[in-house]
Amino acid sequence: MNKAGLTDMPGQAGSTNIQGENQQKLDIYADHQFIAALKCGVECCIVASEEHEDIIRLDTDISTNAKYIVAIDPLDGSSNIDVNVPVGTIFSIYRRNSIHGPANLADVLQKGTEQVAAGYIIYGSSTMLVYTTGNGVNGFTLDPSIGEFCLSHPNMRIPAKGLIYSINEGNYVHFPQGVKDYIKYCQVEDDTTQRPYTSRYIDSMVADIHRNLIKGGIFIYPVTSSAPQGKLRLVYECNPMAFIIEQAGGRATNGFERILTLDVNNIHERSPIFIGSTDMVKAAESFMQKQYENERIGQN
């Protein structure tokens, strides 16, 4: 048995729980692997991981004084592990602000605009690394025969108009009215805008956004009555994906405000997200705005 207790099928539910969500063995294994790799490097002083309540300080002599912070969702799409559907890893890199001594929590709680790099790895029919350093987005495919990621998708651009909407419609009854109205809009027949759109939802943010990045589309995880702040994590899901999609020419908001400018108050903070092709995100936002105005009128 290794550190992750990985003795049998990788996806079987473990006994642990973080932030009210079940951790699977592969979640823990991926977390161990990435932290071990970052410990061996000399560039990272703190890791904020979805799988840990608190930040992890890498406290070797060299790492303590390192310049960078890494935020990571080691394994995204855990519910798909046992059914062989693509999962991913999402990461984000910040430069620490403090200069002397160990870095602190304030170094981690930076707005998404401060990211120096962000990326994801998708473990699908091929393994791809897609990342940005703020100068466009490039995709690299793993060539297992040489163990290297090779540039296969240079300068990735998301189509401004898409035809795919991705949302867990099973939660429809719990959605805000603006989201319900946008879903209905997606389903109405209209030749000029090529509606009805196609619905695709994999239950793995990395896979849904990767497909939409290539084909065009919108991914929405709104607030729901059971998740009043949204479900997805601002630090290691929303901000890195927003940085990538903006750099590919798309748009990412919480329905009203740009994701990258939201204040970050704690590492596990959640946010609603509307992300993808610019025209689609703007259309969804207009429905949110209508809901907001209707509610305001209703209150007066």
Ligand code: AHG
């Ligand atoms: P994680 O596996 O890291 O906890 O993330 C799961 C996320 C995301 O990948 C996916 O889009 C979303 O949860 C799915 O949530 P629902 O099952 O509620 O639709």
Ligand code: MN
């Ligand atoms: Mn995730």
Ligand code: MN
């Ligand atoms: Mn995860």
